[in-house]
Amino acid sequence: MPDRRLDVLCIGNAIVDVIAATDDAFLAAEGLDKGSMRLIDADEATRLYGRMGPGREISGGSAGNTAAGLAMLGAAAGFVGQVADDQLGEVYRHDITSLGIEFTTPVLRESVPTARCLVLVTPDAQRTMNTFLGAAQHLTVDALDEAQVRRAGIVYLEGYLWDPEAPRAAMERAIDVAREAGNKVAFTLSDSFCVDRHRDGFNALIDGGRLDILFANEAEIVSLTGEADFEAAVASAAKRVPLLVVTRHEHGAVAVAGDERAQVPAEPVAEVVDTTGAGDLFAAGFLAGLSQGRPLRDCLRMGAIAAAEVISHYGARPEADLKALVAEKLG
Amino acid sequence: MPDRRLDVLCIGNAIVDVIAATDDAFLAAEGLDKGSMRLIDADEATRLYGRMGPGREISGGSAGNTAAGLAMLGAAAGFVGQVADDQLGEVYRHDITSLGIEFTTPVLRESVPTARCLVLVTPDAQRTMNTFLGAAQHLTVDALDEAQVRRAGIVYLEGYLWDPEAPRAAMERAIDVAREAGNKVAFTLSDSFCVDRHRDGFNALIDGGRLDILFANEAEIVSLTGEADFEAAVASAAKRVPLLVVTRHEHGAVAVAGDERAQVPAEPVAEVVDTTGAGDLFAAGFLAGLSQGRPLRDCLRMGAIAAAEVISHYGARPEADLKALVAEKLG
8 A cells, every 4th residue: 555645654763672681779879860761872872681570572662652552543554763784673563564554664674783771670660761862863864764754644753762862853844745745744842951952952842833643741840931830831832832732641641732721540550560652642632633523632631541451550551452442431 | 701600501592582462353364373373484574564464573482481480580501592683682691681591502504594483462361473594494403512512400392492403412411411411301291282293203203212301282282192081191291201390371280200299270370371380380480490409389489470471461471570579479
């Protein structure tokens, strides 16, 4: 189906997660900031991996997780990201394509391994992420299939892509191509530390009118706007983008589109095991709803349902039948 | 600690499991025998992987799982198995050594990848295993460290090692070295299909007096002995080995040593998710108890506790604190 219409094309770092249970003492001994994502080099990846307990390898990457959720919700999804010609790259490609996601980015022909993220999960279900970007940071403008970008109703980009230079340029190009084609551009701020690193760049994207939909959580939107509290930050940001979607963990989520505002509580979860991917799956549910033409409140509910599923187990890819969950809870 | 005493040295196929949820229709369409393990070649591994859903990669291998359980129960454990110089090999080595298990088998210097097992888990928690042995079948006698074998109170071998030729020879040599050193040899029949393939070889091992401890499940012991029912099979096999341990899934387990017989029920499990590794962890618990000098009944209880933990989640390596579980339930 090389020329089918895509509901959403997700562009992001192609990363295999290496997930290990740990405790607060380990994070403290390693000087790690609980709940954050930091970039590490190959040496640090080797060192930290050597000190971690046994892992589970599960495909991840923020936009990749969103693509997985979209596909499981029945949306026509695509993914763009750079893997290497190695075993983890094969795993990543398999896991994406086996969900019916269009993934045609050519393999990297350099001796840089596929990206991995060492995810340390504490008993409070918080994840602390240590990302070795490897091949992912070699996603270039050339790897972008502009015809594919034009085929997508929404192009969805992760803020993490702003960290490495080459993918940032690819992302900027994707934004231009999508806008020229009259398609929508969605963007997630990814992480409050990511906002700290790139506040000016993100504000320029927003104020340049290059984004149609902005996803953020409470910490990110407060950090981006510099406002003192949540409501002030939402009010300030909502004036600057056509559609703003903000998640608040156990306090639910809010969407604002011009004068329209919708709000939902979080979905109940029996046991929160690993919060990795919560925001990614929220975005998947929301965008799936949007591409079905649902009202904002339903889109938020779909986001909350998908997020609740992914935090109930290890790993940032859904395990349950998301479509059935949405049908059961929302109709 | 190169010359410390080991409680148990486990020798087996070093395999990374690729675990995917599936349904009965998929098994039927692929002509797969539910609950079995079959060996597949590289082409079939590629083909089947291409048809499977997204996976989780978690280190496995029968004897490797047992070593993991032993280490988590506080036993001094070692592992011998062949991995390649690739990413899955690194994952395997990390997961074993991060548990404090001695693993010194040199990496294979041939272009054969690390073994993987495509594990298909149906909603009834049964696993159907498709093993591409890759590097694992290149474990040779030369890779065996005989001094290490002599340092181990018990050498534990998986029946699956009988399938490929080179490891079979390594296993036979390990048995000889252990027996010459006055140490014990434990052996698991692994799988009833494996017994079908190698009944004569296994019977020769037993009747040659080369095994001290034999592990089996109900189907395996019935297949090995050719007896009509469970009790007859146990009675027949128990006469031929010093210590026989037989598991019966939800019906618990039995151990027979000469005139002594002990029996325990299965541990209750809230939800059985994936039965992969149940037998491996049973053996781990039993051998850990044995190396602590516990009575047979306690050894069986420890096996049942460890098995119950591993079937409550995906993957064949324990996630909970096994030592704490045993302390809580057994004291």
